[in-house]
Amino acid sequence: MIRRPTPALFLGIEGGASRTTAVLMDAKGHILKRTEGGPSNLRLTKNTEILRLWKQFQKELSTSKFSQPTAVGAFLAGCRTHVDKAHVRRLLQAVWPHARYVVGNDTMSAFAAALGENDGIVLICGTGSIVRARRGETTVQIGGRGHVGGDRGSGYWMGRELLRSIFCSHDEKSAIDPLTQSVLAFLGLNKLEELVQWSLEAAKDEVASLTRVLFRYVRHPACRHILQEAVEILAADVALAAWKVGFPSSDTSSLINVALNPGLAKYQPLFRRRLIEAIQQKIPETHIFLSETEGAVGAAMLAASAARVPSSEFKVKFYVPQSAIRIVHPQPFPSSDGTAESTHSGSGSAFHSAIDSNDAR
Numbered sequence: 001m002i003r004r005p006t007p008a009l010f011l012g013i014e015g016g017a018s019r020t021t022a023v024l025m026d027a028k029g030h031i032l033k034r035t036e037g038g039p040s041n042l043r044l045t046k047n048t049e050i051l052r053l054w055k056q057f058q059k060e061l062s063t064s065k066f067s068q069p070t071a072v073g074a075f076l077a078g079c080r081t082h083v084d085k086a087h088v089r090r091l092l093q094a095v096w097p098h099a100r101y102v103v104g105n106d107t108m109s110a111f112a113a114a115l116g117e118n119d120g121i122v123l124i125c126g127t128g129s130i131v132r133a134r135r136g137e138t139t140v141q142i143g144g145r146g147h148v149g150g151d152r153g154s155g156y157w158m159g160r161e162l163l164r165s166i167f168c169s170h171d172e173k174s175a176i177d178p179l180t181q182s183v184l185a186f187l188g189l190n191k192l193e194e195l196v197q198w199s200l201e202a203a204k205d206e207v208a209s210l211t212r213v214l215f216r217y218v219r220h221p222a223c224r225h226i227l228q229e230a231v232e233i234l235a236a237d238v239a240l241a242a243w244k245v246g247f248p249s250s251d252t253s254s255l256i257n258v259a260l261n262p263g264l265a266k267y268q269p270l271f272r273r274r275l276i277e278a279i280q281q282k283i284p285e286t287h288i289f290l291s292e293t294e295g296a297v298g299a300a301m302l303a304a305s306a307a308r309v310p311s312s313e314f315k316v317k318f319y320v321p322q323s324a325i326r327i328v329h330p331q332p333f334p335s336s337d338g339t340a341e342s343t344h345s346g347s348g349s350a351f352h353s354a355i356d357s358n359d360a361r
Helices: 047-061 082-095 106-115 155-173 178-187 192-201 204-208 211-216 221-245 269-282 295-306
Strands: 009-015 020-026 031-037 071-076 100-104 120-125 129-135 138-143 256-260 286-290
Touching: 009 047, 009 106, 009 295, 020 047, 020 295, 031 047, 047 082, 071 082, 071 106, 071 295, 082 100, 100 106, 100 295, 106 120, 106 129, 106 256, 106 295, 120 221, 129 221, 138 221, 155 178, 155 192, 155 204, 155 211, 155 221, 178 192, 178 211, 211 221, 221 269, 256 269, 269 286
Parallel strands: 009 071, 071 100, 120 256, 256 286
Antiparallel strands: 009 020, 020 031, 120 129, 129 138
């Protein structure tokens, strides 16, 4: 009896402070299975929790034809140094001992998913924030240093600024205003002192969840100011990344691809519009679009690259839209009138150049 060779399968994992997604793909780039779970930020999530999550993924993604992937790509927020990468590889070995590994932070997988082999910039803004830019052989990363000294303009940053504004307002007026009442109601609290205690114990993603209230009260002066400052910070990070890799350059007349990773940019239309306006004011030569491919797919693409799958064989459905998102007439944030406004609405190839030689085993 002739035994058929085991088909090559690639597992992509992308993890952040709020959730982790994983996809299993074959050698032609077809997604066979997908799953998701809780957070796996390397700096904030315990090793035992990461291993428990990955072992659950292993069970959920298994098939009658699948026991071990050929290669695993794991790209986690908080994975910055060579020591971090070695740590992630050890965790992977405990779950998938016979696979090849490629590891890094979540900007690498987001970039691969959004732009493939194209040059450009990817902005991630969800619970945290980070920018990655590539032009030719030059790659830079802006931000991504955690919520204490970084993550400026992120969901966590906006939630923290909202808390600060509420506390300062109470110090000045010694009264509970409607915005504070809304935050208390959202969290199921009754008193300001309870909110103070909550803020001292809340996890990063819990603080970021306060953006739901902030966006509902976009007409409130404090919320309007926080949103405006956030988009200015993020646009400045994008502009800095563009400058550091040499965008724009006199030797090219093409627009700079800027991909907005799904997150606040996807689920908060007002925030997306203001962010696009701010980026285009700083860099007019931009082609801005919302990424249509989730980062876990990019992680699987990089895993295929680590296994040296030929570019001509590994095909993934992703694209850079031909028509950019452009805001021709920027509008200011709504002026305050004391009311709340709801703004919530509910083919690639292998990427050898995207992987540092120390990232793949």
